[in-house]
Amino acid sequence: MTAATPTTQDELKALVGRAALDYIGHGRIIGIGTGSTVNCFIDALAQQRERIIGAVSSSEATTQRLRAHGIRVFDANEVEELEVYIDGADEIDPRGFMIKGGGAALTREKIVAAQARRFVCIADQSKWVEVLGRFPLPVEVIPMAAQRIIRQFAALGGTARVRLRDGAPLVTDNGQHILDVTGLAITDPPAFESMVNDWPGVVTVGVFAHQRAHVCLLGTPEGVRTITFDGPGR
Incomplete structure (x- = not known):
């Protein structure tokens, strides 16, 4: 069978x-x-x-x-x-x-x-x-930098929101928060990863290039x- x-x-x-x-x-x-x-x-x-x-x-x-x-x-x-x-x-x-x-x-x-x-x-x-970006891009951030990083993504044409759990910001295993970013088409993942990783307050961007x-x-x-x-x- x-x-x-x-x-x-x-x-x-x-x-x-x-x-x-x-x-x-x-x-x-x-x-x-x-x-x-x-x-x-x-x-x-x-x-x-x-x-x-x-x-x-x-x-x-x-x-x-x-x-x-x-x-x-x-x-x-x-x-x-x-x-x-x-x-x-x-x-x-x-x-x-x-x-x-x-x-x-x-x-x-x-x-x-x-x-x-x-x-x-x-x-x-x-x-x-074919191109990364349809799934909301997770970015782990230090909470005090969240709003500035949201504005930086907006300047790139993306919309970033703090990920919530039970109505409050989700806290990662590392004690930080997550932003989920939509509206991006990531055509050069290595360059994009390096750029976002350099932003003060970013712990890790979820692009694995x-x-x-x-x-x-x-x-x-x-x-x-x-x-x-x-x-x-x-």
Whole structure:
């Protein structure tokens, strides 16, 4: 009997979560990101957790899920280099540049990605775009700078709003706030990332161009499409 073709977004996420296991070596420490697609990967990894020594986590939520599965979590400062970093994306383009931060973990995600030799992005096909910017761009900011940074995005044609949770500004794992920016088409992600990172008060912008993906495992109804990104951009 043939397996049913995955069609729902949840089924596609589970498909790429399982596929990412092929990128994990035995006896290594790996980096793990945050989000619903990553949760599918963690649940698949839990069935083979003896393959790895442990993981460096990009968020408190991921840490809790890993520990619940009996997977050891290392502090980033305990590990010099990671074999691979597995994470999702809110958008990914044909050059491997991404928008990330829908789960408010962008700063720690970027830190862990910078420690890894290889970034494997797992995503369903709805995340594939030609130009970044359709998904609201997350920017982690120091709260006292929020209104000035909102005005700086307005000067670029973007509309930035403070992300709220239960009517109050969401507070990240780092104690900061998130702006979500709409109305931008990010045609030069590396230059845009560098520019916004230089604005006083910005902790991290959710464009991942300097830490772009090496490989994308894209879930489609036809199966997992493996896309490898070559050339400059890191």
